[in-house]
Amino acid sequence: MANFVGSVEWVRSCVNKVHYNLAVPNLVEAALMRKEGTITSTGAFQVTTGKFTGRSPKDKFVVKESLVDHHIAWGKVNQPISPAQFEKIYDKVLNYMHDRELYVFDGYAGADGNYRLPIRIINEYAWHNLFVHQLFIRPTQEELVSHLPEFTVITVPGLKADPIEDGTNSETFVVVSFERKLILIGGTEYAGEMKKSIFTVLNFLLPFKNVFPMHCSANVGDKGDVALFFGLSGTGKTTLSADNNRQLIGDDEHGWSDQGVFNFEGGCYAKCIDLSVDKEPQIWNAIQFGAVLENVVLDPITHLADYNNKSLTENTRAAYPVSNIPNAVIPGVAGHPQVVIFLTADAFGVLPPISKLTKEQAMYHFLSGYTSKLAGTERGVIEPEATFSACFGAPFLPLQPTFYARMLGEKIEEHEVKVYLVNTGWTGGPFGVGKRMNLSYTRAMVTAALNGTIEQANFSADPIFGLQIPDFVKDVPSEVLYPRNTWQDKEVYEEAARELSGRFIRNFEQFTDVNEDILNAGPQIPFV
Template identity: 75%
Template sequence: MVLDFKAVQQQHANNAHHNLSVSKLIETALQRKEGVLASSGALRALTGKYTGRSPKDKFVVQEPSVMDHIAWGAVNQPISQLQFERLYQKAQKYMAERELFIFDGFAGADSKYRLPIRVINEYAWHNLFVRQLFVRPTKEELQAHQPEFTVIALPGLKADPAVDGTRSETFICVSFEKKVVLIGGTEYAGEMKKSIFTVLNYLLPFQGVLPMHCSANVGENGDTALFFGLSGTGKTTLSADPNRRLIGDDEHGWSDQGVFNFEGGCYAKCIGLSEEKEPQIWQAIRYGSVLENVVLDEDTGIADYSDNQITENTRAAYPVDYIPGALIPGVAGHPNVIIFLTADAFGVLPPISKLTKEQAMYHFLSGYTSKLAGTERGVTEPEATFSTCFGAPFLPLRPSVYAEMLGKKIEEHKARVYLVNTGWSGGPYGVGKRMNLAYTRAMVSAAINGSIEQTTFVADPVFGVLCPESVPGVPSEVLVPRNTWEDKAAYEAKAAELAERFIQNFEKFSDMSEEIKSAGPRRK
């Protein structure tokens, strides 16, 4: 059952603002004291006590049509239809007494697969956020717009766990039959973006489209590259390449025709941001952009991107066309190169290595990285983790569905796959240093332009991946992790520890073939 928005519209006719312009939303947000303008012209907002996603407060409604498809568990926690209805009724009463802001647009740049959406917000700055992050309709498209999914985001509406069956005051509930996402108790804007990603991750595989948590760009010759990775691993930074056109920075689909962006904007981490290292992102933070939890100088309004006193998870949201030369619409051909990005807190993975199709499926299912500080509530320093398909919190279906689709597409389109460690080198977190960004860029460029294939590759003795002996612009000793550690015995112990973690984590994928299972690290 689709949300009866006509009834909602009549109920809130006097307090709802539809599809306001960027300038009007900024003006309104400032009047309501929801944020302040930074010196760059961007609107800075604070999200209160929740400065990251709340994955433990996310639920999927138990409905007959989805029961056999959802991978129920810690990620896709069930909530009953009765509990959802109770929360929905609370939301209706809450909205009746408040000013609302409504955005109509799309998720998906490819018109064949895009999802018409509507977002109802309590905050004007949240509405600006979704307007800049999703695909904005033309005037003609807006007149004919019929939403197929509605997101209702009400930060001031808090759940009562004892009554509502939630874990806390915060809730993110997805109903695939009512076609509604209900969000309450959190001001963190990223929940809206990721809830629609979850919806697409459920719907698109049934249409033969692989949904992916990745950034993408394309070269002058039409060669497409994908960058998989969790938050903070470098997807946005590495895909914003001045020599290539940005397709999108976070979420894409891979159809029989090629790759397309799910969004109309970018959501970049900006802790430590500098104009020198990331000029495109720096210049995109201007009027119309939203800054989340960034510290501003009280007198000048100048952003201090090095200041993490609010959170490490400071963010900037801006339209994709704020990036010079971005591809509009974000639709391109099949990828030639796939990059898996991992921020290895152990400091033992090679900075770049080549994967076979089986290794690609293994590492895709493993999704090894480190949760970086601030991306989730309670994470204060890097924590080694495995996030299936580099996006476990957003995958409603069984992981094998996505992995098998990826393997098939890699084989069909002969895509080359590389694992790139943007984490630590010379030791684990606290001892070693974060990988030099210039070296990472040089390795990624060599992978994309194919020059890396001119060198000799040697199999890593622990992880089995193929490591290049040389890459232009990168010291050869950096390419072999063991060589960067002063204490070789400590390296061997850490490498063995990480290998064991891989092996134990992969035991849960019992439905995968022996070929895939044996493509991972080896016990010594």
């Protein structure tokens, strides 16, 4: 029955009104009439998402079906739910939609026509439909005529689950059925659940087509040289990939096929807390009519966005078409990467600002997915908290992380890719003692990695982490390149470095199916 949701027969069975593939002005008009949000001074559509201002990972489930059971990495990320429980929730969703006005978007995930996934998204809210219209790839009128969705997403924020009856953990549910090719989302207004649900689907489907799915941004230079930027929130992935001297392929999700790299999406979903025209002019100027602003506070009189206001959440977001970026690649398809950059914001202040990785080190740090965040507020707590997210996107991986790491290793070897680890975090000491890495230095190091001039330097191995550190990068003071030299107390540095290395080692114990070469590519100092 799921394949018929949104079909002509299904619509005739409903007493509600269904709007198919409305244009942006129509969706904005509908959302305004329904009082779902308001217009900002730049013409963007501003909304608030209630108590959910981010994803709800504890409420995400995968249906335990025979087709996928032996492939899925079951656990905290991929929580199982039975087919019978799924059917109960599905029936509730259908009954709930029956007398409601709905909005339908037909489009694609995947800019490469050889691998794109036709999708249909059915929304209770007009602004949710505006969001997916801007985020995914919009078909031409000719493509719409023959469009047949392979996966359908239904979002009904007003429908709440009953944990006892439905087998969920709360009133919120995000349930993926690979056999039914259907995703059900309810009890949350946060639009990012739709985006990441499709990403989860692609992370399952594409590896079986020999396409490596990646949580990364990508850009390309004038000579066709492609670079990938992996990193968790706050590491500078969006900032560093938005380069006026290079073209943006995409800001978040990509596939790497035998032909090259392609964007999964047709839009960007940028974090915009503390956004300014000076620091992020491309994002600032992209927030035009039709863009969606989530949980950004507006001035009640002027409707100017206050990007510094964190009263609703720090996870304020802007969704807009990638075509709003002047130097974007349309469609988002390019060749094979020559350079891969892993970004980390190390609040311990012990990782070098840039280092070169071997293939095995790249696989180790890809599996580790390290960055750090601060426990509590900056004013009250200065103790950094190490955070590890496998493949820089653990919440979206249906398969075992080592499966994706092997794909990365194969791509690196096949295309002779250079891999660098860039620390955008602290130098001269941990958070509260040292200072954040100078952005101009980081940009200079990234530029040197991209144009290859960094390879002219002499490299030496860090004694604890084994990372290869260059002795020279243009426009970067040489003392900055060696973190130990930036600390006043060298013994305190050694202690902090050993503590972080121990955290790496303990986290990596979960990966029991990697070979010795990868295991030995990480830090070897035991935790003390």
